[in-house]
Amino acid sequence: MLKFILRRILETIPVLLCVAAMTFFMCRLAPGGPFDEDKQVTTEVRELLNKQFNLDQPLHKQFIQYITHLPTLQSFKYPNRTVGEIISQKFPVSAKLGFFAMCIALGLGILFGVIASLRPNTYVDYIPSSLAMIGICLPTFVMGPLLMLVFSLQLGWFPATGWGGFDGDQFLSSDMVLPSVTLGFFYAAYISRLTRGGMLDILTQDYIRTAKAKGASGLRVILKHALRGGLLPVISFMGPAVAGLIAGSFVIETIFNIPGLGQDFVKSAFNRDYTLVLGVVMFYATLIIFLNLIVDILQVTLNPKLKFD
Amino acid sequence: MSDTPNAKPTATDTVEKGESLWVGAWYRLRKNKMALAGGVFILLLAGLSFIGPFFLEGDYYTNTILEDKLTAPGAEYTLGTDHLGRDQLGRIIKGGQISLLVGLVATFVSLTIGIGYGTISGYFGGKIDSVMMRLVDILYSLPFVIFVILLMVFAKDLGDSIDDWFRARGSEFSISGQWNMLLLFVAIGAVEWLTMARIVRGQVMSLRRQEFIEACISLGLPTHRIILRHMVPNILGPVIVYTTLTIPAVMLLEAFLSFLGLGVQPPTPSWGLLIKDGADRMREAWWMLVFPGTLFAITLFSFNFVGDGLRDALDPKTSKD
Numbered sequence: 001m002l003k004f005i006l007r008r009i010l011e012t013i014p015v016l017l018c019v020a021a022m023t024f025f026m027c028r029l030a031p032g033g034p035f036d037e038d039k040q041v042t043t044e045v046r047e048l049l050n051k052q053f054n055l056d057q058p059l060h061k062q063f064i065q066y067i068t069h070l071p072t073l074q075s076f077k078y079p080n081r082t083v084g085e086i087i088s089q090k091f092p093v094s095a096k097l098g099f100f101a102m103c104i105a106l107g108l109g110i111l112f113g114v115i116a117s118l119r120p121n122t123y124v125d126y127i128p129s130s131l132a133m134i135g136i137c138l139p140t141f142v143m144g145p146l147l148m149l150v151f152s153l154q155l156g157w158f159p160a161t162g163w164g165g166f167d168g169d170q171f172l173s174s175d176m177v178l179p180s181v182t183l184g185f186f187y188a189a190y191i192s193r194l195t196r197g198g199m200l201d202i203l204t205q206d207y208i209r210t211a212k213a214k215g216a217s218g219l220r221v222i223l224k225h226a227l228r229g230g231l232l233p234v235i236s237f238m239g240p241a242v243a244g245l246i247a248g249s250f251v252i253e254t255i256f257n258i259p260g261l262g263q264d265f266v267k268s269a270f271n272r273d274y275t276l277v278l279g280v281v282m283f284y285a286t287l288i289i290f291l292n293l294i295v296d297i298l299q300v301t302l303n304p305k306l307k308f309d
Numbered sequence: 310m311s312d313t314p315n316a317k318p319t320a321t322d323t324v325e326k327g328e329s330l331w332v333g334a335w336y337r338l339r340k341n342k343m344a345l346a347g348g349v350f351i352l353l354l355a356g357l358s359f360i361g362p363f364f365l366e367g368d369y370y371t372n373t374i375l376e377d378k379l380t381a382p383g384a385e386y387t388l389g390t391d392h393l394g395r396d397q398l399g400r401i402i403k404g405g406q407i408s409l410l411v412g413l414v415a416t417f418v419s420l421t422i423g424i425g426y427g428t429i430s431g432y433f434g435g436k437i438d439s440v441m442m443r444l445v446d447i448l449y450s451l452p453f454v455i456f457v458i459l460l461m462v463f464a465k466d467l468g469d470s471i472d473d474w475f476r477a478r479g480s481e482f483s484i485s486g487q488w489n490m491l492l493l494f495v496a497i498g499a500v501e502w503l504t505m506a507r508i509v510r511g512q513v514m515s516l517r518r519q520e521f522i523e524a525c526i527s528l529g530l531p532t533h534r535i536i537l538r539h540m541v542p543n544i545l546g547p548v549i550v551y552t553t554l555t556i557p558a559v560m561l562l563e564a565f566l567s568f569l570g571l572g573v574q575p576p577t578p579s580w581g582l583l584i585k586d587g588a589d590r591m592r593e594a595w596w597m598l599v600f601p602g603t604l605f606a607i608t609l610f611s612f613n614f615v616g617d618g619l620r621d622a623l624d625p626k627t628s629k630d
């Protein structure tokens with residue numbers, strides 16, 4: 001187990017280096033630069049700026065300097081702020097949004113999935129299953145504005161935009177409901193389908209019948225015996241789900257005007273803010289790879305049939 | 310053909326069996342009402358977006374009448390107008406055309422890469438296979454949407470550079486008009502092939518062990534002939550199923566990029582762009598959001614139903630639920 005974890009961690013190093021190289025060279029080989037937009041900048045000023053940000057050095061030297069000093073590099077567009085500062089300030093907002101969305105997804109998804117699997121092909125199954133189908137087919141960028149239109153503009157239940165109340169530092173506030181629901185709903189739908197499928201497989205197994213025959217209550221059979229196996233497809237979906245939640249946060253943060261890292265990433269790419277782009281990409285890549293590792297470990301812990309190699 | 314009872318029946322038997330897979334599949338699909346309804350909807354939509362424009366005036370989706378801006382749906386404009394007074398119906402038709410086109414072409418790109426990669430990996434097996442599949446695993450764990458976003462941002466101006474290069478050599482060749490579409494095809498196609506490669510590899514691996522492939526090998530057929538003539542037709546079932554499920558995923562990604570302002574460039578509309586415009590102006594004009602949004606959702610719905618129906622029909626064993 002320890003060997004597996006160590007090997008996986010070592011494997012991520014070349015992968016992350018590749019990600020860094022791809023991002024860096026994609027940024028730098030493309031036409032255009034961070035100071036192109038400012039028309040007033042004279043040639044001398046531009047040279048000075050280039051010097052300040054080491055843009056005048058050969059590319060490979062810049063690359064090495066970038067990856068070795070990444071968190072302390074200055075952002076191009078926000079002078080006097082380092083990449084590390086921006087990420088550590090903006091990411092908690094995105095992480096909170098992602099966490100709420102995940103809670104909604106897992107809670108609703110597993111609940112509906114289990115309910116649907118108990119009476120397959122009856123109305124108890126059809127209603128949650130059709131809801132799930134709607135959730136899968138309604139993209140976040142349709143769902144978000146629609147929810148906003150109905151619940152904040154028409155009914156006025158929730159604020160349309162913002163995060164964390166008026167001054168933005170409340171721990172829980174009503175403006176967090178719509179973004180979290182929008183982001184979580186798709187995954188709730190998907191997870192309920194996976195749970196239903198997994199549970200249907202498990203509920204026909206012999207050991208479930210044995211458990212019932214031994215007189216275990218229906219609830220106990222489901223919670224104690226069936227869920228462990230039935231949730232395996234959900235666990236293996238968690239890796240892609242995290243990557244999807246990050247991508248989803250780009251859109252959600254734009255729609256609901258939430259000051260998170262996702263919005264910053266898209267902006268920084270448009271601004272050719274090389275240092276910030278590289279920093280955010282590396283941060284997300286590390287996060288996704290790390291969470292995937294946790295998911296893999298969790299999968300093996302829950303399913304003894306899977307052995308490391 | 311003939312009534313001779315000796316050798317012929319076996320021949321007709323095999324012919325009938327060959328047919329019965331597709332006939333049986335069609336029979337199973339026909340019973341699936343949702344899949345059929347989805348299929349009919351997609352055909353209608355394709356007809357409307359690709360044949361419909363022939364009956365409309367050339368500028369049906371760019372014709373700007375500022376006096377009529379933000380007109381609610383009614384007798385004059387069935388689906389209302391947008392913030393520049395453009396007919397919403399025309400824009401939705403053109404947008405559907407673009408979205409479907411991106412969906413089909415990018416799916417085709419990913420299909421080609423996925424089938425090629427998966428077949429090679431599954432056919433040769435061993436070391437080649439484990440290296441190739443490890444690569445797919447690694448690519449799976451990367452934040453691909455981020456790369457697509459970067460690619461769309463940074464390669465945007467590359468079209469102009471290519472035009473300049475050709476102009477400097479006295480050529481009239483121009484690519485920048487279609488550049489963003491081309492970029493979308495490549496960027497999305499390059500991301501969506503991973504699952505297809507895995508599916509194809511699994512199929513090829515199991516085929517590889519079957520007698521008729523061993524017969525081919527012992528007959529000394531060249532590898533490309535075995536793969537193209539004997540393997541590929543046998544993996545068509547799962548490939549068709551997964552293709553129908555890839556198209557909505559691709560359309561979703563295109564709309565996602567267009568929504569972030571990275572996809573198709575205005576004034577050409579795509580559904581993602583129309584939804585974006587609608588979301589920006591939903592306070593004044595709900596119809597700009599509701600119509601393209603609903604249509605897009607129904608389209609994704611239909612593709613998914615057709616895909617699920619085809620899976621149940623062609624490949625009942627791997628049916629998901």
